[in-house]
Amino acid sequence: MKALQFTLPVTYDKSVIVQEEQLPHFYPYLHRHNEAQLTWIQEGEGTLVAGTSMHSFSAGDIFLLGANQPHLFKSNPEYFSTDSSKQVRSMMVFFNPHGKLSSLFELPEMQVLRSFIQQYSGGFKLPAKYVKTMSQKIQDVQQTQGFNRFMQFFQLLKSLYTINGKLVPLSITPVENVSESEGIRISTIYNYIMQHYDTMITLEDVAAEAHMTPQAFCRYFKKHTGHTFVTFLNGMRINEACKKLTAGKCESISAVAYTSGFNSITNFNRVFKSVIGNSPREYLESYRSNF
Template identity: 85%
Template sequence: MKALQFTLPVTYDKSVIVQEEQLPHFYPYLHRHNETQLTWIQEGEGTLVAGTSMHTFSSGDVFLLGANQPHLFKSNPEYFSNESGKQVRSMTVFFNPNGNLSSLFELPEMQVLGAFIQQHSGGFKLPSKYVKSVSQKIVEMQESQGFNRFMLFFQLLKDLYAINGKLEPLSMVPVDHVSESEGIRISTIYNYIMKRYDTMISLEDVAAEAHMTPQAFCRYFKKHTGHTFVTFLNEMRINEACKKLTTGGAESISTVAYSSGFNSITNFNRVFKSVIGNSPREYLENYRSNF
């Protein structure tokens, strides 16, 4: 698979950009950019990869992603079928806190907001009770231009700052300011794993894709992600298994296990409990009891 540009260019004729998208699925490659982004998922379901962590997303979720934080909104498989009729819709606010806004955030009155953005460079998911007010601000920004948009932007940051302390980071691994070539290599590795997590993928397979020996790859992957290859692969498989268990489409837990890349029920149960904290059956029972 050809590696795509890791840093995506965004137009610089505006300090704050609001982008609205309506597509069959989200951009399917891990990427990063200089801009911090606040994304409101209006329609769509899947997995958000932020740094080295994975989170389920669905319609109505709002996420902040830090500047240069590698990320990917991975749409569920059905979104890639032409017959499904499914689509994704989102609105995203982009701004570069270290670009032409940096001097503004250095003003004494603005330093608290600058510190807030820096503090949450690992991103966060907005608590559901704040989604309505924040998404409304995003819509108002999209419908405004010039000075009015700029003022709404700072009101939006003020609203986010007001809920500081209640925000769990999406990723605990610090953003690694790697070179463009290193970023492309990491992107290639991530995308390779995400496309093949449900197969019997081996360390040797991924190392060959990265043009490394298995030993060199293990050191490289751990350095840049904070995870071992096996840990990352298992977490991805368990994340997908959780979605299959809760959507009701799977015939049984064993079907979920094998379709998520595990070669035995015993191994699936062991890994599931180590990642989630309880067994697949307990997880499913807890999920059903909340509905």
């Protein structure tokens, strides 16, 4: 199991790093790093875990993840199939506002951008209407080097700042500074839940994975995530159910319920409405009416 703290393989002569990925699936472990990360998903779909929040992602999405914010782009299960021809592609811009760039962000003229980055330390998702413009600006950063890259990067930040009020926050939970050993344990718990959400997973199962008693695990999980285990598990299952509903991957709503880990359609409908605000059928009808 990988530790939560993750060190980027970067060179010391750059303060803004652009990384491109083309892989069978995204890195499958919850992790964090000192750098903030602006990610443009060019190909692939799945679930983004940002802090203690979950969001679906697909091609065209752009996300900012704050410095030291625990995160995971969890590719859908079909990406891990041995005979899968699927792949993911992304372009990421990394920068550390508290590292080499810190003295620059402390300048009086940079106060608005410094406040903007602090405001979204929990990350954000870019509204779809701005993706075309911002993806081009990310490419502008990628295609330049040296001083020109530096200037293109700040143009990118300035453009993001101008649409500040329309950005969608990913998580409002403060980033918690945890030790490496705590990071390993939290990562183990998250990954176990995400790999077994569609089975009859129990509190005892997850507690055993974390080498804790069920009572101690409940206290620990609530402290570090702000959620109870059942609330988090249900959120994961409903997030997956929404993707299946809108993708038309199941023959019926009841099939979605059972393949998402629920053993009762009644319970599924109740939990779905408590999380989403609408019944599964209403959610699906609303989605279809927008296309």
